[in-house]
Amino acid sequence: MAKQQDKFKQVIAHAKEYGYIFSSSEIYDGLSAVYDYGQNGAELKKNIKDYWWKSMVQLHDNIVGLDAAILMHPTTWKASGHVDAFNDPLIDNKDSKKRYRADVLVEDYAEKINQKAQKEIAKAKKRFGDKFDEAEFVSTNPRVIRYKTEEKEILERLAKSLTNEDLADVKALIEELEIACPETGSKNWTDVKQFNLMFGTKLGASADSATDLYLRPETAQGIFVNFANVQKTGRMKIPFGIAQIGKAFRNEIVARQFIFRQREFEQMEMQFFVRPGEELTWFEKWKETRQQWHASLGLGEENYRFHDHEKMAHYANAATDIEFNFPFGFKELEGIHSRTDFDLKAHEEHSGKKLQFFDPEMNKNYVPYVIETSIGLDRMFLAVFSSSLQEEELEGGTSRTVLKLPAILAPYKAAILPLVKKDGLPEIAQEIVDDLKWDFNITYDEKDAVGRRYRRQDAAGTPFCITVDHDTKDDHQVTVRNRDTMEQKRVPIAELKSLIQKEVDFKTWMKK
């Protein structure tokens, strides 16, 4: 745990030091759970967006893009259920005056019990070595059985009381488990209340005539209300999808864990419209496609797991989360949901407009069913950044900090470094920059000894350092150093473009 916290602190500090992420309005001491992306962060974020967008829109001839407005007609949120049901259960501690999500307090408690079971398993694994049979141990060891049963019972009761909106029982559970305020240890709790997560705002200048609006809490509804527009003007045939990347806003009760849970964030969502009855087949297909997309980036298979939902949102008939091993443990990175015809039907009812498709093969009209894949761009950023940040021991007892970002996502693909700041080397280096910058984002650095510059680029995540030295003048070759292997080789200047291109080729990455 302490190790995890250290790693997380290191991630946050590194993100700031290397211009990836700053607190919003930091000169005024920041704004809680709102962040700005710096010069390198903006590039990494853009590259993640491109990788997603191309894989969705460019590679699928039946998926098109959309860029809907953040502000939408207020009835949208009545139809979608957000006005009535986009709530989190909150609880206040009367002594510390701290506010928590009641369900998260219980889940954290259950997770601690799970960790006790994991500790027993790890101990036994160490003791029995190769002969250890984990499944057998988990099903026979009385202590592990007790922990696992306890955890399951707590989570089941929580799920039941949330489904039945029995908030009194959520409070009873907190009291029975003697859960204390994590900051002060006080057990003096208020009742559990529902809290709507949408941010309200006003349209119009004068107070009387202004209309109450919401900043969208998800991008999906912008797609649903445009279903007929896109289908007709794009002459789309079922099955087809609409993809969108954009900001969403949620007034999260407890915003913590850096960019993992923010109040303003970005989503990359794709809604895929299918024939009723075929949704579960497509749900499985999209699960697989999204898993392949993640695998292609090479962040480590062991860092992913699927979590199928037993408790479903009111609109869904199947749901799974792709969880990632963040520095604070496995948490939701992406949701894949079979949303049925709930949204389109609700918008038909509230707008009086038809949101249907005439299927020529079936010779009838129907409201399509929907499979949604929804990934938080900021969470993907954190997944990429935190798993890429490594401390490496080197020969001779030294170490280096290296940000092993997938080359296709790295902000700068190469740094061009003149060995010294004289003898015409900076001019040659600048010529190389001027040539390569048409195809790649390239940086130039001439300050400090070359070794220090290598370390700086390692920590910033630049895949290649290209050094111009005195021999370059005669042989027109440069030294290319690979960030990950630290290997160096001489390469003709004329071959640099194809060398970099090979490392950042979209097709090669996607086919991995």
Ligand SMILES: Nc1ncnc2c1ncn2[C@@H]1O[C@H](COP(=O)(O)OP(=O)(O)OP(=O)(O)O)[C@@H](O)[C@H]1O
């Ligand atoms: N507050 C947030 N900050 C950053 N990303 C978010 C936030 N809330 C949701 N997301 C991202 O949007 C995706 C889709 O949203 P969805 O409504 O399914 O999330 P959620 O289930 O409410 O997430 P959580 O349970 O963590 O609150 C999530 O998988 C996540 O990556």
